[in-house]
Amino acid sequence: MTTALEKPAISNRGRSVPASAIRLLEGNANAAKARGVHIYHLNIGQPDIETPEYIRSRAGADTIIAYTPARGTEAVRKVMRDYYAKLGVALESSELMMTTGGSEALLFAMLACADPGDEGLVVEPMYANIRNFATIGGITLKPLAAHVDEGFKIPSAEVFARAITDRTRFVMLCNPNNPTGTVSTPDEIRAVAEVCREHRIFLIVDEVYREFVYDGRKPWSALSLEGFDDTIVVADSVSKRYSACGMRLGCIATRNAEVIGATGRMAEGRLSVPTIEQQMLEGIADLPANYMDGIVAKYQRRRDLLFAGLTSIPGVELQLPQGAFYFIARLPVGDALAFSRWMVSSFEVDGATVMLAPAAGFYLTPDLGKDEVRIAYVLVEEDLRQAVEILRLAIEAWNEP
Ligand SMILES: Cc1ncc(COP(=O)(O)O)c(C=O)c1O
Incomplete structure (x- = not known):
């Protein structure tokens, strides 16, 4: 008893x-x-x-809500590929993997890049749930500070370089940033990517707020930086862009085949992302350009x-x-x-x-x-x-x- x-x-x-x-x-x-x-x-x-009608009206009338392929349907990866192409980022469908929200993209990306006991560098203040994902993965986060009186700009490349140890496996950035609202420029991100490439570690960039940039700034992705195919892993989400948080869809986008392979195998373990919501997401193909x-x-x-x-x-x-x-x-x-x-x-x-x-x-x-x-x-x-x-x-x- x-x-x-x-x-x-x-x-x-x-x-x-x-x-x-x-x-x-x-x-x-x-x-x-x-x-x-x-x-x-x-x-x-x-x-x-x-949430746009183009998305809401697409829910299929399937009589069986079946599993879809673990990495997402071909159709949905194609609309995501087209979305990236419009942004000036050429990706193969195989370089995109659908996830259960940006949350799972971050979790899988971290798990694929670092082992228990390894370290990741983050800029604080940071998206608080990163701490949750790191704890799940046994990964230690090492914070570098950004400051309110400097508009929370990310630290310089030298600061990142000094903070890297034998255990560091990735740097994680969020751009545009939650919680600070700071937007980093391509030069700022490139400088950090160069440090990462030199130290053979990953740069994971959370871009779930990509379009939310003000005062004439243009949306862009770190994936448009040249020379970092093996370094940069982007976590993306449809939650904010299409005001569709409950659809629970996001993706990992990277040209690093090993990362896509590893996260794809993780995805096979959880079988599928939401089926109806993927059908709905195909509706973004009809959204007006503006x-x-x-x-x-x-x-x-x-x-x-x-x-x-x-x-x-x-x-x-x-x-x-x-x-x-x-x-x-x-x-x-x-x-x-x-x-x-x-x-x-x-x-x-x-x-x-x-x-x-x-x-x-x-x-x-x-x-x-x-x-x-x-x-x-x-x-x-x-x-x-x-x-x-x-x-x-x-x-x-x-x-x-
Ligand atoms: C910076 C950032 N990354 C990722 C996420 C995860 O979003 P979701 O899982 O809804 O795609 C959020 C949600 O608020 C966020 O603010």
């Missing part, structure tokens, strides 16, 4: 997988909602744009509104973000976690409050980002205006002697 004392112990890995930094205050937010408080969510990046223009313009207006509003609050520090739909701001509140928790639990204006993501969870180095928050701008402009006013009043109230 089993007693409670003999309960099997879960793995160290299972114990150390971190909870999501973005959902940290969810319990407090749910309690506030139960009291009838309206919450403006500046904490999470769920796009509010309609489909993203209006969406990007809308996000740019939201960014401008929020930037103007937040920089008018005394003590709030941020640089104008250049891409994605997030940024990190330093707030004059000392402890951003305590402030954010208090705001969502105890502060309201006309029955409404604001939920932020405290930024410490986006850093690996303890004590960094304590007075910073990540803000996502996926709300309509009027809601963003209200949110800024509530935040202004909350900061004033918090700082009252």
